[in-house]
Amino acid sequence: MVKKLYKIQAIFCTLLSISMLFSCQQKTAEEKAVSDAEKRTADSLAQVKAAEEEVRKQPLTAADINLTKDLEYDKHTLEDTYPYEDTVRVFQWDKIKERLADVENFQRMPHQYAVLQNHRNKNKEAPLVKNWKRNAYKRVADSLGTERWQGVPLYATGEHDAPVIYGRDGHLVIVTSNDTTDMMEIEGISLPGKFDVPKRYVKTLGDTVVFDRVVVVDVTNQNVSTFQKTDKGAWKVLSMNPATSGMHKPPFSTETPLGVYVVQEKKEKMMFLKDGTSSIQGFAPYATRFCNGGYIHGVPVNNPKGKIVEYSWSLGTVPRSHMCVRNASSHAKFVYDWTKTLSSLIIVIE
Incomplete structure (x- = not known):
């Protein structure tokens, strides 16, 4: 009788172990399914966010x-x-x-802005550009027609023997480098390209304007x-x-x-x-x-x-x-x- 009781207990324990194992496996499978679903959701959100970021980076048009x-x-x-x-x-x-x-x-991106200034040549008359001419007003002008009078000398980057063109007083520019003592590199808004310009002709506006x-x-x-x-x-x-x-x-x-x-x-x-x-x-x-x-x-x-x-x-x-x-x-x-x-x-x- 005792042996029979032990046998029943053994069978019960075995069944319980099998049940617990099945339950654990089922729980593990459910947890994995939830985890996979969460991962898919996170991946989808990341893809949507990445797509939105790409759209944000696209330049606006008219x-x-x-x-x-x-x-x-x-x-x-x-x-x-x-x-x-x-x-x-x-x-x-x-x-x-x-x-x-x-x-x-x-x-769209933070920049160090500046304005070119030489109203009434207050920051010194600009040097002669490499290719200059006299216009209908008998004043020196560059190849684009911008006059030396009140103009700002713009040099090719790293070449400071003579300016290539003049910037106009009031032009908005972006400062791209300000490492040297006397010169800074700027990128034009009205004039495409980068130039070196003497610092005395530049009024910086900061990056929060x-x-x-x-x-x-x-x-x-x-x-x-x-x-x-x-x-x-x-x-x-x-x-x-x-x-x-x-x-x-x-x-x-x-x-x-x-x-x-x-x-x-x-x-x-x-x-x-x-x-x-x-x-x-x-x-x-x-x-x-x-x-x-x-x-x-x-x-x-x-x-x-x-x-x-x-x-x-x-x-x-x-x-x-x-x-x-x-x-x-x-x-x-x-x-x-x-x-x-x-x-x-x-x-x-x-």
């Missing part, structure tokens, strides 16, 4: 820019297309979107518009107005130069001289300087003590300024108040 009209200045506003004499003028939205996409693209306020001047259609970024690819149109840009008329009047410029300074009342003299002829109100002596400003007043004039029949017609961009005086004040010195951009297109 098609990615969304413009929403939300006018903060609504005087003298132009339509998207509007008549001028026997033609039709437009706001070149596709070209403007391209420029705004460029602004977003060069800010955000360019989210942009003024676009169209010298072909003689209009000006302002934009503020709200999100990736999203910009508000704040104003759409007539303007008058600089004209080519030696020896005193020059075209408003194309390019991407930084707002450098502001003058509530910018005095100007009578051509060829040192006598003050009048003033321009709410002047925002971006390049050389080029300002966005209100209607000029040919009397130093005169009153501000709101509008001129010449706005939006043909270039007739010395280099500046004339606006209705209230729009010039809007630009003056809204832009931020050394962190807002003026982009001139044709």
